[in-house]
Amino acid sequence: MYLHFGAVLVFLLFSVAFVAIIYGISALFRPANPSAEKLTTYECGEIPFGGSWIQFNLRYYLIALVFLIFEVEVVFLYPWAVVLRTIGAFAFWEMIVFLAILLVGFAYVWRKGDLSWFTPSGSGHTDATFSGK
Amino acid sequence: MDSIQDHIISSVHAFAPEGVLAATLLLIIVADLLPATSRPGVSLGLALGGLAASAAAVVRLPAGETLIFAGMLATDGFAATFKLVAAAVAAVVLVVSYRATDVDREHFAEYCAMAVALSMGAYVMAAAANLLSMFLAFELVSMSSYILTAHLKEDSKSSEAALKYVVFSASSSAVMLYGMSLVYGLTGTLVLQSIMPGLAHSTAPLAQSVGVLFILAGLTYKIAAVPYHFWCPDVYEGAPAPVAAFLSVGPKAAGMAMLARFLNEALFLPPGSPIRAGIDFGNWQTAIVLVSAVTMTLGNLSALRQTNVKRLLAYSSIAHAGYMLMALAVIRPFGVAAMTFYVVAYAIMNLGAFLVVIALGKSMRSEELDSYAGLGARAPVVAVLMAIFLFSLAGMPPTMGFIGKLYLFWAVLEGRGLAWLAVVAALNTVIALYYYARILRQMFFLPAREGAAEIRVEPIHYVVLFLLAIPTLVLGVYWGPLWGAISAAGTP
Numbered sequence: 001m002y003l004h005f006g007a008v009l010v011f012l013l014f015s016v017a018f019v020a021i022i023y024g025i026s027a028l029f030r031p032a033n034p035s036a037e038k039l040t041t042y043e044c045g046e047i048p049f050g051g052s053w054i055q056f057n058l059r060y061y062l063i064a065l066v067f068l069i070f071e072v073e074v075v076f077l078y079p080w081a082v083v084l085r086t087i088g089a090f091a092f093w094e095m096i097v098f099l100a101i102l103l104v105g106f107a108y109v110w111r112k113g114d115l116s117w118f119t120p121s122g123s124g125h126t127d128a129t130f131s132g133k
Numbered sequence: 134m135d136s137i138q139d140h141i142i143s144s145v146h147a148f149a150p151e152g153v154l155a156a157t158l159l160l161i162i163v164a165d166l167l168p169a170t171s172r173p174g175v176s177l178g179l180a181l182g183g184l185a186a187s188a189a190a191v192v193r194l195p196a197g198e199t200l201i202f203a204g205m206l207a208t209d210g211f212a213a214t215f216k217l218v219a220a221a222v223a224a225v226v227l228v229v230s231y232r233a234t235d236v237d238r239e240h241f242a243e244y245c246a247m248a249v250a251l252s253m254g255a256y257v258m259a260a261a262a263n264l265l266s267m268f269l270a271f272e273l274v275s276m277s278s279y280i281l282t283a284h285l286k287e288d289s290k291s292s293e294a295a296l297k298y299v300v301f302s303a304s305s306s307a308v309m310l311y312g313m314s315l316v317y318g319l320t321g322t323l324v325l326q327s328i329m330p331g332l333a334h335s336t337a338p339l340a341q342s343v344g345v346l347f348i349l350a351g352l353t354y355k356i357a358a359v360p361y362h363f364w365c366p367d368v369y370e371g372a373p374a375p376v377a378a379f380l381s382v383g384p385k386a387a388g389m390a391m392l393a394r395f396l397n398e399a400l401f402l403p404p405g406s407p408i409r410a411g412i413d414f415g416n417w418q419t420a421i422v423l424v425s426a427v428t429m430t431l432g433n434l435s436a437l438r439q440t441n442v443k444r445l446l447a448y449s450s451i452a453h454a455g456y457m458l459m460a461l462a463v464i465r466p467f468g469v470a471a472m473t474f475y476v477v478a479y480a481i482m483n484l485g486a487f488l489v490v491i492a493l494g495k496s497m498r499s500e501e502l503d504s505y506a507g508l509g510a511r512a513p514v515v516a517v518l519m520a521i522f523l524f525s526l527a528g529m530p531p532t533m534g535f536i537g538k539l540y541l542f543w544a545v546l547e548g549r550g551l552a553w554l555a556v557v558a559a560l561n562t563v564i565a566l567y568y569y570a571r572i573l574r575q576m577f578f579l580p581a582r583e584g585a586a587e588i589r590v591e592p593i594h595y596v597v598l599f600l601l602a603i604p605t606l607v608l609g610v611y612w613g614p615l616w617g618a619i620s621a622a623g624t625p
Contacts, residue, residue: 087138104159111166 062114073102144201147208150190150216154253157183158246165242173241177231180245181224188220200262204324207262210622214473215259215390219383222480223252226379229488232591234495235373237285244284251277255387264313264323267391274384275302282372294371301364309351315344325398355388356454359428369447374494377443378487381450382480389457389476393469394625396461421462426557429455433564440502442490453479459558460541463548470620471540478537485522485601489515492594496586507581512588516576518602523569525605528562532609
């Protein structure tokens with residue numbers, strides 16, 4: 001039984017050794033010119049400013065959650081579309097029920113004002129920058 | 134393809150109770166979105182209607198054990214009993230919450246929706262016969278519990294309690310999931326009934342023990358048994374009082390049902406069974422017995438020093454989980470029936486005791502034990518009702534708690550070699566009597582403090598208090614029909 005895990009052990013040793021060898025070879029052959037810019041955080045070519053330890057707007061989480069729900073919905077739609085023809089009307093109505101449940105959730109988010117970046121209470125523009133409040 | 138599809142379609146009607154609850158949840162949300170129906174009363178009415186309809190659907194389901202959705206859920210009498218308990222508990226909690234101080238009326242629709250979601254999770258927990266459906270139901274109950282705990286957004290204690298709950302619960306779920314994955318890896322099956330035969334063929338005793346122990350760890354978290362009880366007092370103290378009442382009864386009953394099913398179907402073999410696993414059921418019985426003894430002792434000893442009534446009731450609910458586990462260690466059907474009877478008794482008397490805290494909270498604005506001083510003179514009716522619930526929790530005759538304990542002890546004494554556990558439980562009953570009596574002493578023998586608030590109790594709270602106190606007393610002298618129904622419902 002435990003012998004089956006021997007393959008896992010060999011794989012583990014091999015992967016550690018592989019990484020060590022690759023790094024070793026590149027350390028031997030590459031030029032070394034350390035500079036301060038090389039240690040900065042990579043932000044898609046932009047020059048980074050400020051610390052990364054900041055509070056940012058809670059609304060990003062809500063948007064991310066809503067996005068995730070509809071992303072998952074699409075994941076379910078693909079296999080459904082493949083077998084729709086073989087299963088027929090039952091599958092169609094089943095998916096309609098599923099979509100209707102998600103739509104209620106969407107309507108809820110919308111109606112409660114979580115999709116609008118302008119606060120409905122009239123307190124002005126919601127702070128959408130990374131500065132937080 | 135066709136046969137699976139037919140099986141699923143034919144299973145749908147047996148899923149009607151849960152389906153009704155799902156529809157109720159959506160209805161509550163939709164009604165809240167429409168300006169004309171966005172009122173707390175409408176949400177409450179919809180939720181109560183949905184719970185009643187689902188309970189009716191549970192009763193209407195044909196009796197007899199059937200597995201639905203390819204063995205995912207079992208719809209037997211045992212599950213039906215626990216579903217009815219879950220629906221009744223949710224209904225009582227919602228009615229009480231409607232006029233409670235620490236429930237946000239502006240977000241009452243969300244509160245109702247989450248309570249319905251929790252009940253739906255409890256329904257599935259009671260019926261889950263597969264590791265996968267067990268985990269799904271477990272998570273549904275956990276998530277709705279967090280949201281209910283965090284219901285008071287402005288109150289930092291409520292948020293703190295919810296955060297503790299999330300962190301603790303997430304780690305216990307992860308441990309349980311890891312245990313399930315080990316068991317699946319060893320046996321190749323998720324179906325509870327095939328786990329023991331599968332384990333019998335595997336040759337990795339350590340992985341077996343770890344896998345099963347981890348699953349049991351997740352379950353003991355849900356019923357707040359030692360050593361997974363730490364979340365319980367903090368969450369009950371921080372959560373709104375009606376939510377604490379709900380959490381102390383609803384998820385605990387569902388957890389007991391799931392644990393009973395897991396033990397009976399996956400671990401405990403009938404005597405004389407040809408299957409012999411590397412570790413036989415005796416070890417699991419020992420584990421449950423030890424957890425039970427430690428849980429009731431630690432819960433009761435910790436309750437002795439509490440000064441907050443909600444924390445005191447939290448530790449008392451931990452101790453009661455220990456009493457219920459005691460009967461589960463006995464494999465015979467009698468043990469399961471005794472546990473179920475005690476769950477019903479516990480649901481009634483514990484909801485009653487919490488409801489007193491809720492009803493008084495409106496006038497007293499305090500949940501400290503010494504604010505109950507002189508309550509016997511300030512609000513005699515409530516004080517007497519509280520005394521009934523406390524006597525029942527302590528297991529004094531002539532209350533339902535006494536009969537429940539009687540059956541628990543009886544079940545334990547029928548199990549071979551468990552007499553010492555009965556002795557431990559008896560000693561614990563004495564300890565428990567002490568701290569329940571502390572509340573009684575505050576209420577009846579100490580004078581009220583200077584400037585103590587005048588007690589005013591909502592009429593609806595009086596009604597529900599009486600509705601809970603009457604069965605506590607009546608079932609203490611005339612429990613035959615209930616016991617008959619529960620033992621006829623059978624084991625998982």
